[in-house]
Amino acid sequence: YDAMNKGLAFSTGEYVIFMNAGDLFYNDKVLRDMIDKQPGADVYYGNTRIINSEGNEIGDRRHTPPKMLTWRSLQMGMCVSHQSILAKRSLCEAFDIRYKISSDIDWTIRLLKKATTIVNTEMYVSKFLEGGLSARKQKQGLKERFEIMQNHYGLPMTIFNHGRIFLRFVIQKMTRK
Secondary structure (H helix, E strand, C coil), rough: CCCCCCHHHHHHCCCCCCCCCEEECCCCCCHHHHHHCCCCCCCCEEEEEEEECCCCCCEECCCCCCCCCCHHHHHHHCCCCCCHEEEEEEHHHCCCCCCCCCCHHHHHHHHHHHCCEEEEEEEEEEEECCCCHHHHHHHHHHHHHHHHHHHHHHHHHHHHHHHHHHHHHHHHHHHHC
């Protein structure tokens, strides 16, 4: 996230998007196509495909982006990959580097709180390389996410939503057997 903050500080364009090592844009025209949906919006977002280390598409991200995204949409977790969010640079604050795994959730919530026009492009924006740091350090990521959620939504709502997340996880495990 420190590198992302440096990139943000050096950026000069009207919009920014953050791509990690191994991530790709879905196609060469996707950024132009996003803006063409509704020129001048504060935030554009779309869907993400998962790719393996050979670059082969292996499926969609587990969570489909909501039709209408708000800062409250993230109460159950990161429902849109930051690689599929194009945001006005003027609205972007620095990533909180106290969080090593989940700062993108905090950054996205803060961005969406400031945005007035948020456009669902209903298109694939990025290809996300599976197996990143958050997959390898899940326990730390979950702790950070809980703290972030508590800061934005309060302790009672965070406990309630994490109960729902746990229940969803258990149901998924049971239906796969």
